[in-house]
Amino acid sequence: MTTIKEETPVDTFIPQQVDVLLVGLGPVGAAAANLLGRHGVRTLAIDKAKEIYTAPRAIVLDNEALRILQMAGLEDGAFATLAVPKVEMHSPLFGNYARAYTAGHVDCHPRLVTFFQPELERVLRERLARHACVDTALGVELTGFEEHAGGVRATLLLEDGRTQQVEARYLVGADGAHSRVRRLAGIAFDGKTFSQDWLVVDAVDVPVPIDHVEFICDPRRPSPHMAAPGNRQRWEFMLHPGETHEQMERPEQIRRLLAPWCDADRATIERTAVYRFHARIVDRFSAGRVFLAGDAAHITPPFVGQGLVAGLRDVANLCWKLAWVVQDRAAPAILDSYDAERRPHAKSIIQMALWMGRLVMPRNRLAAFGVHGLMALLQAIPFTRSYFQDLKFTPPNRFRRGLFRPGRGGSRLVRGAPLPQGLVRRSVDTPCVPSDDVFGQALALVGFGCDPALQLSPGLSAQWEAAGGRILHLRHRGQPGDVARSWEDMTDALVPDAAPVGWVAVLRPDRTVMHDGPLDQLDRLVSEALTLLGGPDPAARPAAARAEAGPQLAA
Structure with a gap:
C-alpha cells in the first residue's frame, strides 16, 4: 500500500489483477478511490501526473458535495472551508439586482463553501493509506484496453518506459476533459465551447476582505469575485477579443484589473491561469465494462459552482454499485442505472449554468439592460424573489428512473431522492x-x-x-x-x-x-x-x- 504525498515521489506497484482500474486521481478520482476503498473493493488508481495540479480550478462546494466527501471518509474540518453567506449579482445599471442567501446548514453541512482544491486533493490522496485494498501508481498512463467476457485487459505505460498489463473487472475513467478512457471507449462528447477566454486570479492577504460571492455583471468585462480560505480571494475576468494570455497575466495588467477592489501591490498574487469554458456531456456514461465520471463525462460552465459537485455525485452513485457487483451482492444489471440516474441530472445542471452565464456575461449594454432589468423587476415580486434567493432554481438531485421502486409510499420520503441527514x-x-x-x-x-x-x-x-x-x-x-x-x-x-x-x-x-x-x-x-x-x-x-x-x- 502506497501513500501519496504531493511533494514525495512514490514507489510504483502494479497488481496484475484488480476489481476496478481507476484512471485519474484528481479530486473526483481520489474521492472514488476512497469510496471504493471504504467498500473493500480491490482497486488500482493511476494518474499520469506525479504531482497534484496546483493551477486555480474548482473553488465552490455545496452541502451535497460535503456530504459525499463525508461518505468518502472526510470528517468535518479535514480540509479548510469558508462558509458563504450570500451570492450577489451586481449590474452597473441596476445595482445589486439579485441575490441568493446561502447561510445555514442542510444535512449537517453548510449550504455553500469555498475551498482550496490542492488541499482537498492532498487530503483525499493521503486518506487512501487507510485502505489496504487500494493501490496507487503515479506517473503511469493508460495506453489502451481490450474488453472481454470477464473484464478489461488494460495496457499501462510506466514511468521508466516499460509497459504492463492489468486485468480488471471494470474500468472507471475519471481522467478529465481530455479523457483517454472516453476516447478509447468511443463515447461521443458533444456540447458548446464559449468563445471567450477567462483569466482567473487567486490572491492572498488582500487588504480589503470580503466574506461572500459577487458577480459584477458588467458587459464591458464581467468579473466574478469571491472569498476563500487562507485569507484568499479569487477574481475571474472575461478577456476581450485580441487580448492574449501573456498580456493578461502580466503583473501590471493584473494590478490594473484588481484596482477597483484593492491595491494589488499590497496583496500576493498566488496563482493565475486562463481558461476557456465549456458545456459538454457524453451521450452515455458507460460502455460495457467502462464507466466515466467527472469532467470525463460532463463539463459544466463555472457560473453556478457545480462542476466538481457533479463529479462527486457521479462517484457516489457509481462506486457502491461496483462494490455490490464485484462482491456478488447484486447483479451486474444494476450498473445500467448509473447512466439512467446521473446523465439527466448532469444535463440539467449544465443547462442551469448556461442560463446563469447569460446573466453574468450579457453580450452588450442593450442585452444587459433587458436581462438585468427583468431580474431587478422580478426581485420586487415576493414569489419570484424567494425563487432565486432560496436557490429553488437549482435542479434537485432526484431520479426520474433508476434503481429504486417507482411510486410514492405515502410519507414525505421521495423514492429516488436522498434521505435527509440529521x-x-x-x-x-x-x-x-x-x-x-x-x-x-x-x-x-x-x-x-x-x-x-x-x-x-x-x-x-x-x-x-x-x-x-x-x-x-x-x-x-x-x-x-x-x-x-x-x-x-x-x-x-x-x-x-x-x-x-x-x-x-x-x-x-x-x-x-x-x-x-x-x-x-x-x-x-x-x-x-x-x-x-x-x-x-x-x-x-x-x-x-x-x-x-x-x-x-x-x-
Missing part, C-alpha cells in the same frame, strides 16, 4: 453524530420510531444480511427505547420530519431512498428491494462471502 445519539450520555456515519457503507433498512429487526421474517433477514444490509431503529426525540439497538434523532430531520413513526425505508449506500412503506408491509418492502438488486440466493454463496456481507444490525 444528528443522532445513543443516549443522553453519548455525543451526537451525523446519521450517515451511523448508516455506514451498507444498505440500510431503517425504522422510523420502530424496530424492523423485531418484525422481519428470518428468511428475509438472512437474505438482507447476505445483500450487505443492516437494520437501524431511529427514535424520535424523547422516545424511550433500547439504547444498545437504536438511535435518538436530535434534530427531527428524520423522525418525524422525513417519515412518521411506524414507517420503514430501504436506503442505498449513497443514501438514496430505494423503497419505503408502513411497518406492517415490511416483508414485502424488503423482498421487492432485494429483487431490484437481483443478487444470488444467499444459501448458494460460500460461507466466507456471507461472512463478509456486513452486519445486519447497527452496533
